[in-house]
Amino acid sequence: xxxxxxxxxxxxxxxxxxxxxxxxxxxxxxxxxxxxxxxxxxxxxxxxxxxxxxxxxxxxxxxxxxxxxxxxxxxxxxxxxxxxxxxxxxxxxxxxxxxxxxxxxxxxxxxxxxxxxxxxxxxxxxxxxxxxxxxxxxxxxxxxxxxxxxxxxxxxxxxxxxxxxxxxxxxxxxxxxxxxxxxxxxxxxxxxxxxxxxxxxxxxxxxxxxxxxxxxxxxxxxxxxxxxxxxxxxxxxxxxxxxxxxxxxxxxxxxxxxxxxxxxxxxxxxxxxxxxxxxxxxxxxxxxxxxxxxxxxxxxxxxxxxxxxxxxxxxxxxxxxxxxxxxxxxxxxxxxxxxxxxxxxxxxxxxxxxxxxxxxxx
Amino acid sequence: xxxxxxxxxxxxxxxxxxxxxxxxxxxxxxxxxxxxxxxxxxxxxxxxxxxxxxxxxxxxxxxxxxxxxxxxxxxxxxxxxxxxxxxxxxxxxxxxxxxxxxxxxxxxxxxxxxxxxxxxxxxxxxxxxxxxxxxxxxxxxxxxxxxxxxxxxxxxxxxxxxxxxxxxxxxxxxxxxxxxxxxxxxxxxxxxxxxxxxxxxxxxxxxxxxxxxxxxxxxxxxxxxxxxxxxxxxxxxxxxxxxxxxxxxxxxxxxxxxxxxxxxxxxxxxxxxxxxxxxxxxxxxxxxxxxxxxxxxxxxxxxxxxxxxxxxxxxxxxxxxxxxxxxxxxxxxxxxxxxxxxxxxxxxxxxxxxxxxxxxxx
Numbered sequence: 137x138x139x140x141x142x143x144x145x146x147x148x149x150x151x152x153x154x155x156x157x158x159x160x161x162x163x164x165x166x167x168x169x170x171x172x173x174x175x176x177x178x179x180x181x182x183x184x185x186x187x188x189x190x191x192x193x194x195x196x197x198x199x200x201x202x203x204x205x206x207x208x209x210x211x212x213x214x215x216x217x218x219x220x221x222x223x224x225x226x227x228x229x230x231x232x233x234x235x236x237x238x239x240x241x242x243x244x245x246x247x248x249x250x251x252x253x254x255x256x257x258x259x260x261x262x263x264x265x266x267x268x269x270x271x272x273x274x275x276x277x278x279x280x281x282x283x284x285x286x287x288x289x290x291x292x293x294x295x296x297x298x299x300x301x302x303x304x305x306x307x308x309x310x311x312x313x314x315x316x317x318x319x320x321x322x323x324x325x326x327x328x329x330x331x332x333x334x335x336x337x338x339x340x341x342x343x344x345x346x347x348x349x350x351x352x353x354x355x356x357x358x359x360x361x362x363x364x365x366x367x368x369x370x371x372x373x374x375x376x377x378x379x380x381x382x383x384x385x386x387x388x389x390x391x392x393x394x395x396x397x398x399x400x401x402x403x404x405x406x407x408x409x410x411x412x413x414x415x416x417x418x419x420x421x422x423x424x425x426x427x428x429x430x431x432x433x434x435x436x437x438x439x440x441x442x443x444x445x446x447x448x449x450x451x452x453x454x455x456x457x458x459x460x461x462x463x464x465x466x467x468x469x470x471x472x473x474x475x476x477x478x479x480x481x482x483x484x485x486x487x488x489x490x491x492x493x494x495x496x497x498x
Numbered sequence: 499x500x501x502x503x504x505x506x507x508x509x510x511x512x513x514x515x516x517x518x519x520x521x522x523x524x525x526x527x528x529x530x531x532x533x534x535x536x537x538x539x540x541x542x543x544x545x546x547x548x549x550x551x552x553x554x555x556x557x558x559x560x561x562x563x564x565x566x567x568x569x570x571x572x573x574x575x576x577x578x579x580x581x582x583x584x585x586x587x588x589x590x591x592x593x594x595x596x597x598x599x600x601x602x603x604x605x606x607x608x609x610x611x612x613x614x615x616x617x618x619x620x621x622x623x624x625x626x627x628x629x630x631x632x633x634x635x636x637x638x639x640x641x642x643x644x645x646x647x648x649x650x651x652x653x654x655x656x657x658x659x660x661x662x663x664x665x666x667x668x669x670x671x672x673x674x675x676x677x678x679x680x681x682x683x684x685x686x687x688x689x690x691x692x693x694x695x696x697x698x699x700x701x702x703x704x705x706x707x708x709x710x711x712x713x714x715x716x717x718x719x720x721x722x723x724x725x726x727x728x729x730x731x732x733x734x735x736x737x738x739x740x741x742x743x744x745x746x747x748x749x750x751x752x753x754x755x756x757x758x759x760x761x762x763x764x765x766x767x768x769x770x771x772x773x774x775x776x777x778x779x780x781x782x783x784x785x786x787x788x789x790x791x792x793x794x795x796x797x798x799x800x801x802x803x804x805x806x807x808x809x810x811x812x813x814x815x816x817x818x819x820x821x822x823x824x825x826x827x828x829x830x831x832x833x834x835x836x837x838x839x840x841x842x843x844x845x846x847x848x849x850x851x852x853x854x855x856x857x858x859x860x
Contacts, residue, residue: 171817172810178821179805201813205789209809217805427567443541443579447571448534451563455533458820459540 137274137315137342139374139395143484147366147393150483153374155221155273156313157213160188161480162374163390165381165472166223166398171196172206172216175403176462177469179218185438185470186477190218191398194267194276195227198256199249203269211271223274223398224267225378226319227258229347232281240280242297260304268311276345277305279319284352291323294348299335306339315342317376320365323348324357333368343374346394350379359388366393383414383475387492390479402472406465409453414475415498420464425450438470499636499677499704501736501757505846509728509755512845515736517583517635518675519575520550523842524736525752527743527834528553528585528760533562534578537765538824539831541580547800547832548839552580553760556629556638557589560618561611565631573633585636585760586629587740588681589620591709594643602642604659622666630673638707639667641681646714653685656710661697668701677704679738682727685710686719695730705736708756712741721750728755745776745837749854752841764834768827771815776837777860782826787812800832 138154153160167174167182170193174182182190192212201215209215212222231238231247238247244259260278267275278301280294298321309316318336322328336344346365349358362377369375374395380386381399389397405412409420413433418425420432431441432449440449440463452460475495482491500516515522529536529544532555536544544552554574563577571577574584593600593609600609606621622640629637640663642656660683671678680698684690698706708727711720724739731737736757742748743761751759767774771782775795780787782794793803794811802811802825814822837857844853 171813171819173814173817173819173821176820176824178825196817200817201788201809205809205813208789209791209807215807215810215813217810426563427570429571445571445577447563447567448577448579451533451567451577452535455535455558455562457533457535458538458823459535461820462538462824463540 139343139372141371145483145486145488146391147363148390148483148488149393149395150480151374151395153395155189155315157219157221157273158188160221160396162395163476163479164188164396165386165476166191166396167403167469167472168193168398168400169216169218170400171200172212174465174469175407176458176465177403179216181466182218182469183220185466186473187220187469188473189221189223189273189396191223191225192270192272193227193230194224194263195230197224197270198227198266199251203266207269213271221273222270224270224272224276226263226267226276226278228279228319229281229378231258233283242300244278260301261308264305264308264316265310268309268314272314274315274317274343276317277302277319277341279321279347281321281348281351282323284323284348286323288325291325291328295321295328295332295335298332299339302336302341303339306341317341317343317345319345319347319378320368321348324353324361326364329361329365330368333365337370341373343376344369345376345378347378349377355385358385359392362389362394363392381472383412383472383495386472386475387479387495390488391492402468403465406468407461409460409464411464412468412471414471414495420446420449420460421453432464432467433471436467436471436474438467438474440464440467440470501705501734503733507845507848507850508753509725510752510845510850511755511757512842513736513757515757517551517677519581519583519635522550522583522758524757525838525841526550526758527748527838528758529765529831529834530555530760530762531578531580532762533558534568534574536827536831537769538820538827539765541578543828544580544831545582547828548835549582549831550835551583551585551635551758553585553587554632554634555589555592556586556625557592559586559632560589560628561613565628569631575633583635584632586632586634586638588625588629588638588640590641590681591643591740593620595645604662606640622663623670626667626670626678627672630671630676634676636677636679636705638679639664639681639703641683641709643683643710643713644685646685646710648685650687653687653690657683657690657694660694661701664698664703665701668703679703679705679707681707681709681740682730683710686715686723688726691723691727692730695727699732703735705738706731707738707740709740711739717747720747721754724751724756725754743834745774745834745857748834748837749841749857752838752850753854764830765827768830769823771822771826773826774830774833776833776857782808782811782822783815794826794829795833798829798833798836800829800836802826802829802832
């Protein structure tokens with residue numbers, strides 16, 4: 137893995153990430169393909185919508201279809217027929233949100249599958265081995281996630297264990313082609329964030345993620361912690377903000393010096409009939425759209441906006457037709473990718489501040 | 499509308515149907531786009547899968563989104579972004595299957611919407627006017643459908659009323675660009691079928707459908723009635739068998755001299771995980787396919803079979819991912835279209851009998 141910063145404006149930066157399965161222009165949005173599929177979309181469509189890199193979920197793939205099936209298929213890329221870069225999360229976030237169904241100890245975490253109740257165990261080593269076996273471009277280390285608000289002791293323990301696990305994950309690496317990123321924890325506590333970032337940087341990773349956000353804190357807290365953490369991370373390494381995916385949060389992230397982020401938001405909204413645009417979101421099932429023959433987003437150039445009307449999409453959602461979620465997911469992903477493409481161009485040209493405030497004020 | 503028979507082998511015939519929105523090579527399969535969408539597929543994909551003509555359902559479109567919305571959109575083609583030929587059924591089949599929720603009189607049928615219980619009324623005239631307002635290429639007349647087995651009196655009354663309504667529908671036509679087809683009824687009673695066909699031919703339609711099948715009779719009965727009815731219909735007009743869509747039923751139909759047929763079967767199977775091939779069907783969720791890295795149908799050249807494996811589709815269905823239904827629907831529609839394309843080629847070359855028995859014996 138190699139990362140270069142090509143240009144800057146304020147803290148915002150425009151870079152290039154060279155990965156095993158291709159080059160990613162940053163800052164970039166990563167659509168989420170939880171179970172080896174971005175819900176409703178083909179790999180071809182993801183490409184066509186200018187997706188550069190996907191995220192897939194270790195927790196889900198571990199349980200189903202499992203390591204053996206994917207290995208037999210020739211790895212995750214072959215299994216899902218996506219030949220571009222893939223990043224896998226570590227499953228930490230999912231396992232810790234199981235709450236009553238998991239048991240944490242210093243060595244790892246034991247949990248009951250949400251599918252069949254079967255017992256499984258993640259350790260820093262088993263997770264890295266799994267991610268490497270998938271053949272992904274970027275593997276995240278197993279971290280300890282805490283739901284906010286949390287008391288200071290719990291947060292501090294989570295940071296300590298996250299560091300210890302990160303050290304073990306780094307030692308367990310066995311595959312050059314898979315880059316490994318550490319994950320900064322610490323909630324909204326600055327001194328804990330500082331300690332976590334310092335610990336991880338001392339261990340040394342290919343890139344660093346800011347985790348433990350979008351878990352109950354306010355938007356202002358998230359924004360502030362992101363900005364604070366980004367400053368703590370080495371300038372020459374990519375910075376990844378986990379779980380962010382609205383238009384405004386994307387602008388905040390880029391402004392804070394973030395290079396990558398992911399979220400189910402655009403596809404989840406798409407499935408639920410929520411259309412994203414640069415000037416706001418709207419629900420396609422609102423009565424107003426039944427007879428609205430404009431594209432979903434008149435300023436969008438995606439296949440859906442070039443082909444169909446709001447009235448048609450409204451009809452599909454009213455009729456419960458699966459084409460509706462599919463088309464709106466496509467548009468929302470395209471929109472996020474196009475937003476980031478324009479953001480990169482703006483940073484290149486020194487027009488980032490004007491670009492971002494133009495969208496914020498829209 | 500113009501129809502030409504280009505070649506024949508036995509009763510099987512290979513023809514060409516010139517419609518307002520394009521030319522259809524026959525015999526042809528028509529995928530069903532009930533609510534102005536073939537479930538899960540875009541118009542572009544339908545084209546790519548070699549679909550020539552779609553069927554849409556009058557009953558569903560009448561209730562939702564309704565005549566005004568489609569008219570404002572510029573007609574059904576513009577509304578759903580499909581620029582090829584469209585045939586609409588008359589809604590007769592759907593209304594008569596409501597049973598407790600409809601009231602038949604000589605003039606028409608009053609029914610309660612399955613969506614909101616609202617009262618609606620179909621007459622032969624209102625249905626033709628609706629279909630013409632959609633701007634479709636072929637409109638079916640409103641017919642009286644009977645669930646089989648039915649007693650002789652009920653069947654005879656249905657035939658009498660179907661003829662009377664067909665006469666009124668023919669008189670109500672006002673639009674050159676929309677061809678109108680009559681529908682032969684009469685259950686499995688040969689003399690009733692004879693009377694129905696004779697009545698309709700005397701009225702004179704652009705084409706003739708065989709209705710009232712696939713409603714509870716045995717496959718042998720269906721096959722026999724199809725063959726019998728096809729013989730009663732004028733050679734120079736297209737013959738349409740309603741509600742047929744398996745590989746073997748398609749062969750029977752072509753063999754009987756049918757030119758067009760439609761069914762939800764390929765897309766419904768696709769949504770339910772049932773894969774169609776020329777040598778039989780299988781359920782993708784069966785344990786055997788979890789580690790099967792062959793294409794769904796190794797002899798198929800469709801996008802899905804060229805791109806994905808059975809193991810991946812099995813995974814999508816096990817995980818409840820909407821990409822699964824979508825991909826398998828695509829394959830099944832492609833398969834039916836390819837089957838008919840090969841059937842046309844076989845008839846052209848005088849190889850139909852060998853072609854059909856080759857598939858039957860597979």
